[in-house]
Amino acid sequence: MPEALESALAEVRTLLLAPGLTRAVAAGRRRGQRPSVVRAELRPVALKSGPRLQIATSDGSRPHTRNVAPGAEADAAVDELLAEPFGNWHVETADATIQLRVTKSGEAQVHRAAASRTAGEPERHDRAKEWLLDPGDPLFKEIGGSAAKRRQVDAFLRALAATLPDDLTGALRVVDLGCGNAYLTFAAYRYLLRRGLDVTLVGVDVREDQRRRNTELAERLGWADRVSFVAGTIAEAPVEPAPDLVLALHACDTATDEALARAVRWDARWVLAAPCCHHDLAAQLRARPAPGPYELLTRQGILRERFADVLTDALRAGLLRLHGYRAEVVEFVDFQHTPRNLLIRARRTAGAPTDGQRAEYRELVGQWGVTPRLETLLAERA
Numbered sequence: 499m500p501e502a503l504e505s506a507l508a509e510v511r512t513l514l515l516a517p518g519l520t521r522a523v524a525a526g527r528r529r530g531q532r533p534s535v536v537r538a539e540l541r542p543v544a545l546k547s548g549p550r551l552q553i554a555t556s557d558g559s560r561p562h563t564r565n566v567a568p569g570a571e572a573d574a575a576v577d578e579l580l581a582e583p584f585g586n587w588h589v590e591t592a593d594a595t596i597q598l599r600v601t602k603s604g605e606a607q608v609h610r611a612a613a614s615r616t617a618g619e620p621e622r623h624d625r626a627k628e629w630l631l632d633p634g635d636p637l638f639k640e641i642g643g644s645a646a647k648r649r650q651v652d653a654f655l656r657a658l659a660a661t662l663p664d665d666l667t668g669a670l671r672v673v674d675l676g677c678g679n680a681y682l683t684f685a686a687y688r689y690l691l692r693r694g695l696d697v698t699l700v701g702v703d704v705r706e707d708q709r710r711r712n713t714e715l716a717e718r719l720g721w722a723d724r725v726s727f728v729a730g731t732i733a734e735a736p737v738e739p740a741p742d743l744v745l746a747l748h749a750c751d752t753a754t755d756e757a758l759a760r761a762v763r764w765d766a767r768w769v770l771a772a773p774c775c776h777h778d779l780a781a782q783l784r785a786r787p788a789p790g791p792y793e794l795l796t797r798q799g800i801l802r803e804r805f806a807d808v809l810t811d812a813l814r815a816g817l818l819r820l821h822g823y824r825a826e827v828v829e830f831v832d833f834q835h836t837p838r839n840l841l842i843r844a845r846r847t848a849g850a851p852t853d854g855q856r857a858e859y860r861e862l863v864g865q866w867g868v869t870p871r872l873e874t875l876l877a878e879r880a
Contacts, residue, residue, distance in 0.1 A: 503606040506598050507580050510587050514540060514576045518592035519551075523636065526585030529602045533582040536720060540579075541692065546665055551575070554691060556720040563694055630655040631685050640719060643681045651685045654747055654772065657830045657841050658686065661768055662693075662743075669696040673741040675732045675757040676749035677701035680712040686745060687725050701727045702735040732756040733875075740764040746771040752778050752871040758814060758842070759875035762821045769823070769844040772830060773811060780806035782868045789865050811840060813870045816859045818844045820851045821876065 514522055522540040527533055535555040543552045543565060550565035551572045566575045587598040599607045629652050631637070638648060670690060674683040683701040690697045701712055709729040716725045728735045732749065733756045744766045746757035754773040761769040780803055788796040796802040811827050818825035823844040830841035863870065 506606040506608050513589045520590040522589040524584040524587050528583040528585050528600050531583035641684050651682050653830050655689050671741040672699040672743045673737050674701045674745045677703050682747045699725045700737050742767045744769045748774040750774040755872040767846050771842045776807045776810045778871050779810045817872050822848045
């Protein structure tokens, strides 16, 4: 091994085992050689048992994640990876970033950059913590997505992180309903995999061409055995077995109701749904006079539309509560990034609703003379 490459790998080793490590990725291969895995990613994680170095690898068909303890176990694991003939290493720490590329002739090309901080900013790596999945992550080179979409996905992941228990372990079955281009699908899989969970994820979209495109992406990423796609409606697409976690990002109008209804029928443990447009109740409000003394709320079109948004999501949360969920409506991303920035977040408790909760819901829909689509869907499948 050339002396310069040996020296560069020694520097990488030091950074990988240092307390300030943020993230590291090894990929590619050296000329005439092939690593035993196509990609390796390392990052520190905090578990109940203490700090660990998480190592996620993929052999091109199946991912594998392990958490190794500091000391001899981490040393051995890092040495094992450094012995692999990777063509590129990218290492980020609290203070610096180093990129190592091995040329065709076997020489080391090293680029170093200091981590930038603004005046008065703490020296810990707060900037990295602004993102659960950095917009510069290599994943986005494969799946695409605008800057705005990446911000929405990262914000959604933060809501997901706040929803799942910190000590969650083992298998986790996830479905993304109305997945579209699957930006959230792939990002959620990457995030959950980094948490050390045994994740299987199904994306559902009505378009067959989307299914083919997303399946090809999963194959290219080496995730096809864990991330799959189905063409079909949210209400009827085959998903087996039933998921633990249901995601729906900006499913339009009553598609959000279909996603929530299916989550309830599955008895999903957690549900995160960011609604999009709210045409259904808006049309019902236009068709009849508002109850007194609320005529001013619906007299102006713009106010009626906004009130319909609020009423729809309030009733959705109320219905989830009546079906054994603890539900809340939160803002998951700044309004400047998308006006559709509310998130319905629900956790199944299996608790029976009280008479007061039932009466509260019935009084609200009765006063306004509306029938929420989610109520109809849940009644149809009762």
